Amino acid sequence: MTNDERYLEPGWFTRHVFNPAVAGLTRMGLSVYGSRILTVRGRTSGLPRSVPVNLLTSDGTRYLVAPRGTTQWVRNLRAAGEGELRVGRRRKRFTATELPDADDKVVVLRRYLKRWAWEVGSFFDGVGGDAADADLRRIAPDHPIFRIEAES
Numbered sequence: 297m298t299n300d301e302r303y304l305e306p307g308w309f310t311r312h313v314f315n316p317a318v319a320g321l322t323r324m325g326l327s328v329y330g331s332r333i334l335t336v337r338g339r340t341s342g343l344p345r346s347v348p349v350n351l352l353t354s355d356g357t358r359y360l361v362a363p364r365g366t367t368q369w370v371r372n373l374r375a376a377g378e379g380e381l382r383v384g385r386r387r388k389r390f391t392a393t394e395l396p397d398a399d400d401k402v403v404v405l406r407r408y409l410k411r412w413a414w415e416v417g418s419f420f421d422g423v424g425g426d427a428a429d430a431d432l433r434r435i436a437p438d439h440p441i442f443r444i445e446a447e448s
Contacts, residue, residue: 301366302365302366302437302438303366323382325385329411329412329415330351330352330412331348331350331351331383332348332381332383333346333347333348334347334349334360334373335381335382336369336372336379336380337376337379338372339375345368345369345372347368347369349381350408350411350412350415350416352411354403354407357443358443359441359442359443360373360392360441361404361408361440361441362439362440362441363412363416363419363439364419365439365440366440370440373442374394374440377391377392378390378391378392378447379392379444388446389447390444390445391444392443392444392445393442393443393444394440394441394442394443397433397437399429401432401441402432402433405436405439406432407425408425409427410425410426411425413425420435420439421435421438
């Protein structure tokens with residue numbers, strides 16, 4: 297299971313510059329290296345909440361990885377079990393299943409870090425995509441991962 301205590305809050309630059317820039321480009325239809333806008337129903341308010349995320353596709357399966365730990369979008373997705381991913385005008389509804397802290401999670405973390413370590417590597421305690429499986433297992437509880445499936 298995940299470590300619900302770990303959450304790395306974004307700094308001022310990320311909240312006010314980086315995330316809004318990535319979200320704006322993604323809303324215009326320009327995916328920034330796999331970016332999507334994730335929209336999930338708020339667990340308390342019931343209102344839609346949106347945030348830019350990196351969508352990992354590996355062997356035909358799509359995943360959302362939470363590099364900062366148990367964020368608000370993670371808590372909302374756990375509660376709702378479904379959401380929407382958007383690039384430009386293209387919107388895709390999905391259902392989500394959280395992965396347990398097992399070997400499947402290690403494989404996904406490795407692939408995620410190989411692709412986005414340049415952006416999010418600092419949130420993984422010095423563990424990179426080329427790390428030993430034991431190191432990836434050690435950090436796995438700190439990073440919720442969801443397998444997402446398009447609604448039919």
